[in-house]
Amino acid sequence: MHLLCQGAPQVLELEADVLDTRPGAVLLAQTPVFPGGGGQLPDRASIQWSKGEADIRVVKSDERGWWHEFDGEAEISGPVHVSVNAAFRRLMCELHTLAHVTNSVVFQNFGGALLTGAQLSADGTFRIDFDLTGSEADRLRALADPINDVIRQDLPIRTYQMRWDEANSVPGLFRSKSVSPPRQADGNVRIVEIGDLDRQACGGTHLGSTAQTRPVRILKVDNKGRQNRRIKVGFVD
Ligand SMILES: [Zn+2]
Structure with missing residues (x-):
């Protein structure tokens, strides 16, 4: 629908x-x-x-x-x-955009590591889980720099429709390890593109460009299972 x-x-x-x-x-x-x-x-x-x-x-x-x-x-x-409620929607757009940026930075820096979960929070933070092994907590804590660099570049964000089968055949468009995005009734899937940095299938709401979000810091890196790393991200105070 x-x-x-x-x-x-x-x-x-x-x-x-x-x-x-x-x-x-x-x-x-x-x-x-x-x-x-x-x-x-x-x-x-x-x-x-x-x-x-x-x-x-x-x-x-x-x-x-x-x-x-x-x-x-x-x-x-x-x-x-x-x-x-416009303020709450804007916060969700901001956090959701940052979740994409974090996801793409991890994907590029950690050998195509896939997402295993993500959750935005009303308190202005989000957590994002990746299929990663090894003790990479220090490298994950250092991700705030490349994320904030993407914010400064003010990359435009746009959305468009693509055939589900075509999207499924492009490596990296379906970024979640376990869940494929739902095929819409018209056979398409919605793609969200951030400049030339990132493209992925997503049905949520986002900002118009990356500079519309505040800069972030990594609040926490946790091991959630042997192959799962959880990063909690929040805004710089
Ligand atoms: Zn999204």
Whole structure:
């Protein structure tokens, strides 16, 4: 199901007609809300209607559109307005962009090491796990320099669609060790490109260029299993 935030991430407000309703939920044809996934937290958002307003708890797709479940048991009909919290979305875009940059820097410096997991956090940090062996903690701690170097270069970030089979045959486009990105109903997969540094399949939201993020430091390097290294990244104070 097509997500508005993938093609038009600037749209944070949406007027929509209710297609279907049940207590505490409405079905809309589209949503400006990123529902969560791929390590990115769901947007914070609210819904307003003629008689009230509520925080949206979760957004789920079905074959007709997007169910927006909200606090309370109201049964809503008619037009509604959905608002996405802009500050939180921006933080997620910033962290998600940095996760790509970190991922590409590790991929290039550690022999094509693949991602085994990533999670953005509301506290302005993220952790990212790699399939790495050996005691490389010092080299991983030194990654802040090349990451901040990419930020200074202000590389443009763009997204486009590619056939899933074609993307699957290009080494490095599917960066996760265990999970391939889902094939969309149209047979495509969305590619996120950072200048000439990095291309990978991803469905999340990102900044327009790398200089839009603050510089970072490596907060922690952990061994999570024999073949797994976890890096925690946060902003320079
Ligand atoms: Zn991404």
